[in-house]
Amino acid sequence: MAADGGTGTAAGPAPDPRTRTLGRTSVRVTALALGTAAIGNLYREVSEEQAHDTVRAAWDAGVRYFDTAPHYGIGLSERRLGAALRGRPRSAYTVSTKVGRRLEPTGAGGDDLADGFAVPATHRRVWDFSADGVRRTLDASLERLGLDRVDVVYLHDPDDHGEQAFREGYPALEELRAQGVVGAIGAGMNQAEMLTRFVRDTDVDVVLCAGRYTLLDQRALTGLLPAARERGTSVVIGGAFNSGLLADPRPGATYDYAAAPSGLLERALTLQAVAGRHGTTLRAAALAFCAAHPAVVSVLVGARSPHEARDAVRQFTTPVPSGFWQELREEGLLPADAPVPADAPAVNPPELP
Numbered sequence: 001m002a003a004d005g006g007t008g009t010a011a012g013p014a015p016d017p018r019t020r021t022l023g024r025t026s027v028r029v030t031a032l033a034l035g036t037a038a039i040g041n042l043y044r045e046v047s048e049e050q051a052h053d054t055v056r057a058a059w060d061a062g063v064r065y066f067d068t069a070p071h072y073g074i075g076l077s078e079r080r081l082g083a084a085l086r087g088r089p090r091s092a093y094t095v096s097t098k099v100g101r102r103l104e105p106t107g108a109g110g111d112d113l114a115d116g117f118a119v120p121a122t123h124r125r126v127w128d129f130s131a132d133g134v135r136r137t138l139d140a141s142l143e144r145l146g147l148d149r150v151d152v153v154y155l156h157d158p159d160d161h162g163e164q165a166f167r168e169g170y171p172a173l174e175e176l177r178a179q180g181v182v183g184a185i186g187a188g189m190n191q192a193e194m195l196t197r198f199v200r201d202t203d204v205d206v207v208l209c210a211g212r213y214t215l216l217d218q219r220a221l222t223g224l225l226p227a228a229r230e231r232g233t234s235v236v237i238g239g240a241f242n243s244g245l246l247a248d249p250r251p252g253a254t255y256d257y258a259a260a261p262s263g264l265l266e267r268a269l270t271l272q273a274v275a276g277r278h279g280t281t282l283r284a285a286a287l288a289f290c291a292a293h294p295a296v297v298s299v300l301v302g303a304r305s306p307h308e309a310r311d312a313v314r315q316f317t318t319p320v321p322s323g324f325w326q327e328l329r330e331e332g333l334l335p336a337d338a339p340v341p342a343d344a345p346a347v348n349p350p351e352l353p
Helices: 048-060 076-085 131-145 159-178 193-201 224-231 262-277 282-292 306-316 322-330
Strands: 019-021 028-030 032-035 065-067 094-099 101-105 117-120 123-127 150-156 182-189 206-210 234-238 296-302
Touching (some): 019 296, 028 032, 028 094, 032 048, 032 306, 048 076, 076 131, 101 131, 131 150, 131 159, 150 206, 159 193, 182 193, 193 206, 206 224, 224 234, 262 322, 296 306
Parallel strands (some): 065 094, 094 150, 150 182
Antiparallel strands (some): 101 123
């Protein structure tokens, strides 16, 4: 089974110059990716039409990497993403999903807002990083997506299940990769420490690090990112806005899905003021910072509307003046050893038509 997930294998068409390869695989991703938790009704409902139009807007703007998970809306995100991509050439896009939360039907009724999604609680999530659980979860995801393969599979948030994830879940993914069922394997988490262990102690192709490499939090800079560079492991960065604070810093804004502490709000407002002085936006700077590290191959941004999808691409393709980065370093708002766009190789992002 082909696992290129992009624009062809070595024997096929030349790779799209706007894409990058994950690790030592043939799976290719665009430098900007669409996260689809929001179209799984994260926090509030999104209509079927709006979900479809959001994916289409990202596609029209050049995005070809789409990330989902069973957790997002108890499978709703996967169903909607699969429907939105139906009819597109399968070799033209890359899809990643996740394992570790197996969905079981329940007759409990009610809604899923306790887990953050405005959907009926038709299923319950069961933590399961066993080999059988990994395979069953992936099979169910393929059915919801309407696909015969996905390109990337991540172990999803194994924070409290590390022993099983390393002992059973990871070997199961390794076997699926060897069989050609998936093209690339990895782990996705909201922390850097265990991801560093995955990079050092396993043969993962990619890790998805959410919220730990941003303008407000550079915990991934000292361990994870250098290890990834050393091992040739690709890094996808999610949570570039730390769940909202860096997108729109104001009282009541969220940081890591909770109300932002006052100190972080003040810091974000300072960053916004610096961006304004240099004629750019904080959103553009936040995305540019994540993309600048040489270990990072893609930045994952969520969107719940066509406007948000198009805005993400505009911000990502907006050059940030070098004076902005210089001022951040001079004011101690950014570590001196953190790469910025002027220090990094050029990223070839998706472009608006």
